[in-house]
Amino acid sequence: MRRILVAGNWKLNGSKQSIQELLDGILAGMSEAKTDVAVCAPYIYIPLVQEILTGTAIGYGSQSISENDSGAFTGEISGSMLKDFECQYAIVGHSERRTLFCEKDEDTAKKFAAARKHGLTPILCVGELLEEREEGITEDVVSRQLDAIIDLEGVEALADAVIAYEPVWAIGTGKTASPQQAQDVHAFIRGKIAKLNADVADKVQILYGGSVNGANANELFAMPDIDGGLIGGASLKAEDFLAICKAA
Ligand code: 13P
Secondary structure, eight states, X not given: OOOOEEEEEOOSOOOHHHHHHHHHHHHHHGGGOOSEEEEEOOGGGHHHHHXXXXXXXXXXXXXXXXXXXXXXXTTOOOHHHHHHTTOOEEEESOHHHHHHSOOOHHHHHHHHHHHHHTTOEEEEEEOOOHHHHHTTOHHHHHHHHXXXXXXXXXXXXXXXXXXEEOOGGGTTSSOOOOHHHHHHHHHHHHHHHHXXXXXXXXXXXXXXXSSOOTTTHHHHHTSTTOOEEEESGGGSSHHHHHHHHHHO
16 A cells, blocks of 8 residues: 655745744644655755754755755755755656746656655655646646656666655646546556555555645545545645545
């Protein structure tokens, strides 16, 4: 049985005060949630998150990572820096990184490799644009995004990773993929991996992301290939995030 993971992606949100309140609220309500939970914070708040979450059941990580270990890369944060603050996860290839910051499949693969090299679990985001879904090329897009990782690191590398299927048209739009639409792509992803390594396919957690909330999480997480969620907007309020954790 794969465990369910509910991970929050806070994106560019939060302050010292709001993060303290949010995590206090989540910790207070957590005893009822029987699932793995993590939050991915803006880099600068990771020390604060570490201080609050150390010794609790909630994991944490970053929203990106440099592909480089050190050197002349102004503004970057490396895997060893994240490990210095005991991060467990690093999101790589989020659609906002791909579209707004021009990160290509190959860049995502290098970041994925950097995360693993430093003992972080990459949360690899894949997903199609609305035009791509309408063109009927969702599977081609997701396949290409996965191949970049498999070509660089080998399929076995996915055993130490989490995949998040996030259809771009469902992110922050309030338009969730239906449980069946999401399940179809999750099953495609697992099937593609299974052709290369059945064991890895069976083990890898595949999360769904895109307008998940307390009302739709239950149906989504009940699908056989959906192993939890990567949550944006609804991870910013303790009550909303807890409702999703409880649905899991
Ligand atoms: P929303 O939950 O706000 O749609 O964001 C999803 C997401 O991008 C998580 O990484």
